[in-house]
Amino acid sequence: MRPLILITNDDGIDAPGIKALEKAMSALGDVWTVAPASEQSAVSHAITLWNPLRIHQRAEQRFAVTGTPTDCVYIALSKILPRRPDICVSGVNHGANMGDDVIYSGTVAGASEATLQDIPSVAVSLASYKSQNFDTAAAAAAKVAASVLKRGLPRGVLLNVNVPKDVGVDAPFKFTKLGRRYYGQIVTENNDPRNKPYYWIGGAELGFDDIPGTDCNAVADHCISVSPVQMDLTHYKFLDELGKWTELNEAAE
Template identity: 40%
Template sequence: MKILLSNDDGINAAGLWALATHVSEVAPVAVVAPDREQSATGTAITLRQPLRVRKADSPLNGMECFAVEGMPGDAVILALENLVTGPVDLVISGINNGPNMGDDVLISGTVGAALQGYLRNIPTVAISTAGVDSANLEVPARLAAIIAADIQAGKLPKDIFLNVNVPDLPLGKLKGIELTVLAHKTNIDSVKEGHDGRREFYWLVRRQLDFEAVEGTDIKAIERNCVSVTELHANLFRRPMITGLDAVCQEWFIKLRQ
């Protein structure tokens, strides 16, 4: 088994290397990520200009590592088609610096990177921490390794696409892992106006959600200090259909606490 790691926070993001540290204990890892932050770029890919790539230094010895001057989706496409030696059996995108829940998965660069693996029939996981500048990256990193091990063991379908959000909490404060659906709500629905002395401008901003989340959704799980696991599809809002996935989530929580 070989695992490709990418993200939208860039090659130097702490979450990416926390992920690499733990997942590399399961199988060999290659890292191909944007050379800078590319948050909220969604499923964008680059078609009208060349893409430049450089080998990047890895804090983990012997790991293939490339930085791509492009979008998260570009990084995964280049990795799978050209850069990574040998076949890739799993794509993991993250650990994102901040949540990717509800309608926001449609603009998430983390999910956009993972999508390119899914479209090539590779099992895929997008994983995020619900806190910005999280002090608890160890928890989602360990969970990603547990999920990777189960995929390696054949416990999950080969066409699976999971979106995982982890509360920014120490392990002892997590209440469980819930199988959820996407909430129909976005954080990015506020606009600030400004003036630079010459002309007006507008700034799209992320705000704190101030509504009662619907039971069974990813946002509600995070509110309860539970990990949210959402199965994504080409129809992103279809309810989960994989038999037994809820029980598997409970197994992951037991393993995470061991």
Template identity: 40%
Template structure:
């Protein structure tokens, strides 16, 4: 297959181990450019920076052009396409994130946000995450990443769709298998921790998070990850309209006024 022009981003920051492992997995596939947040930007989803200036700084990277951006993953993709790159990439890949981005947590995920920003512009995107947040082992995932990319080249993603890939917790026995899955229902709930300012006495909070466990279909990414499978969900971000509600209530709504 022809060599690829690949853009890498993430939300854990340009100095995170996960982005290095992602680059190492794909560096032989073609030209690779890295544009990632200067500091961690987890849970920033598709947010962009509009009220402070963005700084774009070139970073030393063995074998790739690398840039650090003082913003979110979506900012990074915007700066890459508008400022840094001389042409649009063939593929945007994001990660490897520490902690799973399964179920409806994709709505919070900066890792997925970077891939989605490209998909909005017609550029295929893949988001990669590992389930272990505290002590992630990225190296066991890297042999599979080129295979996943190869599959998307053979069977291209539909327009306005990203592939959201999650690897299970590390097991010495290996990954149980790979599943093209449906998105699960689990998502993040708040778990606020209240504190008081030591001199002023005013309250402040650490948000804290917990996961709302839902009934999951057996073919969902959440259920399959717990069984030791790696999952890939084609997440469509094009038409967001609930067409059924629109068709059923359009006339009634307009007559209501």
């Protein structure tokens, strides 16, 4: 039996990145796509609890959900897929998801939700908002997915892949830790037609910290970055230090 591959994203089911990913993954297994009906960028791991969700079948084994990437994976596993997937691949995102981006990213959240359900998962992004080099990014994702299907992943760990905009299919892979990116903190204020103020959050990418061994540095060096990301966010070293905060358990005077 061929592996069942679940594909999702946060750019929406009509995005060119997910179509390139579907094509690349079809060589590895039986592809089922369950993706947001509209763009859900930067929604992080949001799940819809207070509004109904609707499923629209676009084609055979291709479904749009009126919700977030997390909703898509949740519904795929509960209502759509004929059996448990062997792997989940989220992307190809249009724009990098490096360093701190993984906290905000809907692309990473789709893979995270599957990881929480003990499904080996990969998130893949094209590290450019202007480039349309999705085929190369999808080919890189297929290489990583093939290795994951062969080797598996530790429980609670996903792989976050970032592909530079200007590389070919023979670009080297680097195995990296998460870096640190920073953006301009811009909030634009304006007035609506009723003269009431509204605010638009934005901010241009300003750069990243130059830290050897990170995803940011790897992509800057024209390498495909592969970072293992764990769901356990506990800072174990500081957990030991917290044990010394004895005053928290002292009786109030």
